[in-house]
Amino acid sequence: MRKILLAIIGVLLIVASYLGAKQLIANKNKPKPVEAKVVKTVYTDTVFNSNIKIVIQANGSLVAKRRVELYAEVQGIFKPSNKLFKPGQKYSKGEALIRIDASEHYASVQSSKSNLYNAIAAIMPDLRLDFSEVFQKWQTYLNGFDLSKTTPKLPEMTSEKENYFITGRGIISSYYNVKNLEQRLSKYNIVAPFSGILTEALVTEGSLIRSGQKLGEFIDPSVYEMEVALSKSYATLLKVGEAVTLTNLDKTEAYTGKVSRVNGSIDATTQTITAYIEVKDTKLKEGMYLEANLNAKEEQDAIEIDRNLLLDNEQVFIIKDSLLDVINVKPIYFSDTKVVLKNIPNGTIILKKAVPGAYAGMHVKAVEVNTTTNDSVQ
Known part of the structure; x- marks a missing residue:
């Protein structure tokens, strides 16, 4: 019985092998599918x-073209005024920015002016006798001498003899001593050199101000400049007065400026040249970041x-x-x-x-x- 089963299994294996081989041969003869060539559009x-x-793109931040850093040259107490010394405060040209108490120094000035007046008055009798030809001009000077006003310039010397006489009495040295004190007295009041706005205030009314102390910053908000660094290859292409289009980073605002200055030297480290673009607009503020498009040349x-x-x-x-x-x-x-x-x-x-x-x-x-x-x- 066992031999019969083994024989049947063997016959089945032979038949299966024959059929499998026949199938492989049939598949081998079938042509392979050709892949379609993909053509990109x-x-x-x-x-x-x-x-x-050729438009050169550069960017930078705005800086006021006219700005002043305020420093004290004298010492004293900051006196209050009609306007608070605060950032954002506007001042007109010639208006007082800071007034420092100068009562002590003012007294010294008046004392020196009084000494000068007395010295001139003391020589008048000698001038009448020995220098009658110049007496009248010195008398006119003395009559116009006002202690409450700035000391007027001394009369012009017309002769060497007069010069020796006036100098010998110490009039010249006294006069220049008074002028020096008056010049220093003017430093107790700091006035606006132009109409503008205060952007930084480092002192307040009533505080003690010391000589050399920084007090704040004052700018003219009507004109700004932007410094841009460009490749040295464009050094000969930039022209002063060339129109420049500027935009903010969001591209929502556009402004028109011009090249106001071009640096005459090239930065040795970066091999770039610095150009300055001037722009005027009431919407602009110092520190704003803008992008500039400069027309360099036409290729x-x-x-x-x-x-x-x-x-x-x-x-x-x-x-x-x-x-x-x-x-x-x-x-x-x-x-x-x-x-x-x-x-x-x-x-x-x-x-x-x-x-x-x-x-x-x-x-x-x-x-x-x-x-x-x-x-x-x-």
Whole structure:
């Protein structure tokens, strides 16, 4: 019985092997399916060389063109006035910013002026007798001498003899001593050199002010300047008076300025040149961050494309007979998103948008994008 079962199993194995081999042979003879070739659709543009205006983009913060840092040259108590010495306070030209108590120094000035007056009065009898020809001008000077006003200039000496006489009596030294004290007295009142606004206040009314102490900052809010650093290659292209368009970072506001100054030296560390842009607008504030677009020059026979279309080896993709190819180009100027190129013949078809995984010889389907047409939405 066992032998019969083994024989049946053997026959079944032989039949199964035969059928399996026959199936393998049949599958081997079937043709392999051909994979469909994928053709990518690309956006293209036709090259038309023209004059491209190179616009240099730079940014910086605004600083008031006219600003004054206020320092004390004398010591005393800060006297209160009609306006509080606080940031944001406006002052007109010639209006007192800070008044320091000068009563002690004022007394010294009056004492010196009185001594000068007495010294001149003491020589008048001698002038009448020995210098009758100059007596009248000194008498007129003495009559016009007012202790409550600024000391007037001494009469002009008309002879060497008169000069020796006046100098010998100490009149000249007394006069200049008084003028020195009067000059120092003027430093107790700090006035606005122009109409503007206080941006920093470091002292308050009633506080003791010391000589050399910083008191605050005062600016003219009508005119601002922005300092920008540009590549040294544009040193010869920047022109004073050139119009500049400025925008805020959100691109919601635009302002018009001009190049007011260009530094005559190049920074040795960064190899950049500094230009200053002047701008006027009531909306501007000191410290605002703006972006400037400076018209540097105009490049002839060039085109402008996206930077991501330029390959690392200074080549760009072109399309010939539905195949991608590369062509050598000459980059002229790079901005954040654009590049200006030369040496591309007119009529050349180039990519308008970058294609991931693109390579020379790649089969593509071109769709032209006409960038010169302006479509209006009705």
